[in-house]
Amino acid sequence: MLAYFNGAYLPVEEIHISPDDRGFLFADGVYEVIRVYKGQPYRLDDHLARLSFSAKQLRLTPNNFSFLAEVARRLLSENGLTGAATVYLQITRGRAPRQHAFPQPPPPLTIYAAVRPFDERRLRAQQERGIAAITLPDNRWARCDIKTTALTANVMANQEAVERGADEAIFIRDGALLEGSHSNIMAVTDGELRTAPLSNSILPGITRQAVLELCRELGITVREMPVFQNEIPKLTELMALSTTFEVTPVVTLDGQAVAEGLPGVTTKRLGRALRQTVERLCR
Known part of the structure; x- marks a missing residue:
C-alpha cells in the first residue's frame, strides 16, 4: 500500500x-x-x-x-x-x-x-445482532476532548472488554456514563435520547454530531445529559457511535441485557438514517 x-x-x-x-x-x-x-x-x-x-x-x-x-x-x-x-x-x-x-x-x-x-460485513453483523459492553472507572486524563495518540487507558479498557467477551468498554466518572474506549454513547430512557454533553471529558465525535443533526430532522427528543449508573436498569436502548461503529446497538452491559437484549427501534432508525445520509453524500 x-x-x-x-x-x-x-x-x-x-x-x-x-x-x-x-x-x-x-x-x-x-x-x-x-x-x-x-x-x-x-x-x-x-x-x-x-x-x-x-x-x-x-x-x-x-x-x-x-x-x-x-x-x-x-x-x-x-x-x-x-x-x-x-x-x-x-x-x-x-x-x-x-x-x-x-x-x-x-x-x-x-x-x-x-x-x-x-470490513463493512463485520460491522453490519454487529449492527444486526448488537454488541456487548462493560463499564469501567474512568482513569483517563482530563483532556479527553483532544484526539491524542496517548491512548494507553483506552487500550487497556478495550483489552479488558475483549477478555470479558465484550466489544466495548464504557467509562464511568462520578456515576455518569461518559463514552466508550473508542466511541461516544447514547441511550434511550423515559422516551428521550440522552448523551453526555460536550466537555473536556468526552471526544467531540463526528458521528455523534451527525446523529444529533439527524435527531433534529427526525423529531427525536434529545437531552445532552449523561445517563447515570443507577439509571442503567431502566434503559430501553443503548448505542455506540463512532467512525467505525456508525450507530451500533449495545444489547448487553456488564453481562446483563439492556431492556430485552435486542437492537432498539430508535437505534435502528438512526442507523438507517445515517446510512441514507452517507449514500446521498458519498456517490
Whole structure:
C-alpha cells in the first residue's frame, strides 16, 4: 500500500520513523480516522477541523492541515480503494533529543497518512445482532476532548472488554456514563435520547454530531445529559457511535441485557438514517 510521509508518497514498508520522534517517545501527537464510502471520505472537513483543534491544544505548529484532504483522495485513488475504506492521519511534534519540554527551535512536524480497506460485513453483523459492553472507572486524563495518540487507558479498557467477551468498554466518572474506549454513547430512557454533553471529558465525535443533526430532522427528543449508573436498569436502548461503529446497538452491559437484549427501534432508525445520509453524500 502507498502511504504519505512528510511530503512524499511511499510504499508503507519503506517508511521509517526515527526513534527520536516525540510521537514514539511521548505519544506527543494527534490523529484522525475517517470513514470512506464508495471511495469518498465522509465529513472530511469536520475531521480536519478536529485535527486542527487537537493540534492547537497540543500547541503544535503549524496546525492547518487542509492540504491533507488532497493527500487522502490521492491515497485512495492510487491504492485503488473505490469502496469501503478508512483514512488514518497522524501528526507528531517531530524528531528531537528526548526531553519533556518542547524542543527549541521546533523541529518539523512528522505527518503520516495511510488508507486501508474497511470490513463493512463485520460491522453490519454487529449492527444486526448488537454488541456487548462493560463499564469501567474512568482513569483517563482530563483532556479527553483532544484526539491524542496517548491512548494507553483506552487500550487497556478495550483489552479488558475483549477478555470479558465484550466489544466495548464504557467509562464511568462520578456515576455518569461518559463514552466508550473508542466511541461516544447514547441511550434511550423515559422516551428521550440522552448523551453526555460536550466537555473536556468526552471526544467531540463526528458521528455523534451527525446523529444529533439527524435527531433534529427526525423529531427525536434529545437531552445532552449523561445517563447515570443507577439509571442503567431502566434503559430501553443503548448505542455506540463512532467512525467505525456508525450507530451500533449495545444489547448487553456488564453481562446483563439492556431492556430485552435486542437492537432498539430508535437505534435502528438512526442507523438507517445515517446510512441514507452517507449514500446521498458519498456517490
